[in-house]
Amino acid sequence: MSLLPFDKSLPFLEDIWKKLESHLCFWCICRHLGIDSISFYKQTISEAMEELLATYPQHKEIISESPAASPTICGGCYEVLTSFTEDRFLVQIAEEVKSQETEFEHFSCSIGLPVASVVREFTFLLMCADVCPDAYEFLPIEQVPSVKDVWKWMCGSRLESKLNKRFSLEHLDILLNFEQKEVDSECCRLEESFRDRFRKRKGKADQFTRANVLNALLSVSRAKLRTLVAYPPDKLSHVSAVSSILCTHNSIYVAGRYNKYSRQLSQSPWIIEGERKGLETSVSEIISHPLVEYTRADKHEFSSSGREDIDVQMLGSGRPFMLQLHNPRKLLSQSTLLRIQEEISQSSLVKVRDLQTVSRADTDILKDLEGEKRKTYSALCISDSDISQQVLDGLGDIKDLVLEQKTPIRVLHRRALAIRPRTVYWMKAQPVDGSDKKFNLTLETQAGTYVKEFVHSDFGRTVPSLGGLLGGRQLDILALDVLSVHVDWPPSLKKVQ
Numbered sequence: 057m058s059l060l061p062f063d064k065s066l067p068f069l070e071d072i073w074k075k076l077e078s079h080l081c082f083w084c085i086c087r088h089l090g091i092d093s094i095s096f097y098k099q100t101i102s103e104a105m106e107e108l109l110a111t112y113p114q115h116k117e118i119i120s121e122s123p124a125a126s127p128t129i130c131g132g133c134y135e136v137l138t139s140f141t142e143d144r145f146l147v148q149i150a151e152e153v154k155s156q157e158t159e160f161e162h163f164s165c166s167i168g169l170p171v172a173s174v175v176r177e178f179t180f181l182l183m184c185a186d187v188c189p190d191a192y193e194f195l196p197i198e199q200v201p202s203v204k205d206v207w208k209w210m211c212g213s214r215l216e217s218k219l220n221k222r223f224s225l226e227h228l229d230i231l232l233n234f235e236q237k238e239v240d241s242e243c244c245r246l247e248e249s250f251r252d253r254f255r256k257r258k259g260k261a262d263q264f265t266r267a268n269v270l271n272a273l274l275s276v277s278r279a280k281l282r283t284l285v286a287y288p289p290d291k292l293s294h295v296s297a298v299s300s301i302l303c304t305h306n307s308i309y310v311a312g313r314y315n316k317y318s319r320q321l322s323q324s325p326w327i328i329e330g331e332r333k334g335l336e337t338s339v340s341e342i343i344s345h346p347l348v349e350y351t352r353a354d355k356h357e358f359s360s361s362g363r364e365d366i367d368v369q370m371l372g373s374g375r376p377f378m379l380q381l382h383n384p385r386k387l388l389s390q391s392t393l394l395r396i397q398e399e400i401s402q403s404s405l406v407k408v409r410d411l412q413t414v415s416r417a418d419t420d421i422l423k424d425l426e427g428e429k430r431k432t433y434s435a436l437c438i439s440d441s442d443i444s445q446q447v448l449d450g451l452g453d454i455k456d457l458v459l460e461q462k463t464p465i466r467v468l469h470r471r472a473l474a475i476r477p478r479t480v481y482w483m484k485a486q487p488v489d490g491s492d493k494k495f496n497l498t499l500e501t502q503a504g505t506y507v508k509e510f511v512h513s514d515f516g517r518t519v520p521s522l523g524g525l526l527g528g529r530q531l532d533i534l535a536l537d538v539l540s541v542h543v544d545w546p547p548s549l550k551k552v553q
């Protein structure tokens with residue numbers, strides 16, 4: 057089995073090794089040789105060496121001299137792949153994670169290294185290219201496994217047993233930030249040559265990112281590159297230090313449906329010129345508060361399938377909504393959600409149902425359904441003249457009526473002026489309490505229909521209007537309720553007894 061992906065480098069293995077060994081640790085030499093077998097790095101250093109010797113017995117002498125000849129401090133990983141893969145460091149990570157009191161099912165690890173590490177990786181590849189130009193002609197940085205990847209290969213499963221959790225890209229990310237001050241300063245050499253690329257931005261301490269340094273280095277010839285970097289790289293006198301261990305949990309998405317039983321409650325906090333309008337709370341606050349408090353999320357975002365006006369009640373099966381909880385410290389079990397659902401529903405203003413966690417992918421459903429959904433409304437209307445049951449019954453014959461709605465005057469300040477066709481699928485009307493002028497209209501409409509304007513015509517801006525259909529009467533709307541938002545999401549939950 058071959059370990060070296062660059063076939064042409066094999067005859068030069070000894071020379072490359074000799075060139076690198078006073079700068080790099082055993083693992084970093086192997087990385088720059090392009091060895092990318094995960095199982096290779098999962099071994100102890102002596103096992104890995106044995107495998108290398110068995111594969112390339114002709115190079116026994118030079119390989120087996122390492123790591124005695126290795127530098128005190130590796131110039132490629134600053135000991136991240138040596139000291140910081142030892143058991144005591146993994147114990148330290150596990151203790152730090154536990155001290156942050158974050159609940160999680162799975163975890164992943166990220167490593168933050170000085171940006172100038174890219175410069176060093178390039179410099180070591182230049183050194184390889186000097187010995188073996190054929191294999192390293194294009195400075196194949198993408199074929200050199202990164203320190204981050206190798207660290208994860210070495211430590212991932214060992215950390216699993218320390219944390220007693222499985223490694224996975226989902227859930228908790230443990231970010232290990234390493235700093236190495238000598239290396240940090242190395243990017244500054246590039247600043248002179250690439251003034252355009254590394255312009256100092258106001259308020260931003262670090263104008264170097266891995267991406268822009270990499271792009272800058274890739275944009276110049278090899279000869280030029282050699283003049284831009286310290287060649288060979290300076291020897292380091294300090295190992296890297298862990299500047300922080302940060303735990304961040306993926307967002308949790310909670311979905312459900314809500315009812316709103318108030319004509320003074322807005323869906324989100326309604327603030328005009330710094331002053332709060334309506335009640336001192338809102339649908340989103342009533343729902344979010346207990347969930348944010350329980351999970352101790354850093355922040356949250358509430359979204360829903362449309363919204364009703366402040367003076368419109370949301371009845372029936374409720375309106376679908378979703379809450380994104382950023383970096384929660386506690387997870388939500390279905391029984392906890394049920395308890396929180398009951399707590400929210402104790403409010404006389406809002407009730408929720410079908411509260412459940414959904415996947416990130418599921419949240420797109422809420423957006424996708426936005427344009428398709430139908431809604432059923434109940435509108436209490438009043439006419440300027442008496443209106444008979446017979447006239448009202450005539451509305452029942454109208455199906456799929458297309459309205460042309462010019463942007464209503466009341467929303468002109470936030471919506472572009474346009475004429476929008478909207479469909480009323482069906483309607484029916486019933487007189488209220490034997491009144492000759494008041495009646496209750498039930499209707500099902502396409503998403504985005506302005507129902508109030510359909511009733512009173514908005515000074516002729518909605519055509520046809522209900523007043524027009526009822527023989528040219530002046531109508532007004534006294535109260536509006538949403539009875540149903542026809543979106544089959546989130547799935548309804550069976551009652552837990």
Ligand SMILES: [Zn+2]
Nearest residue numbers: 081084130133
């Ligand atoms: Zn190293």
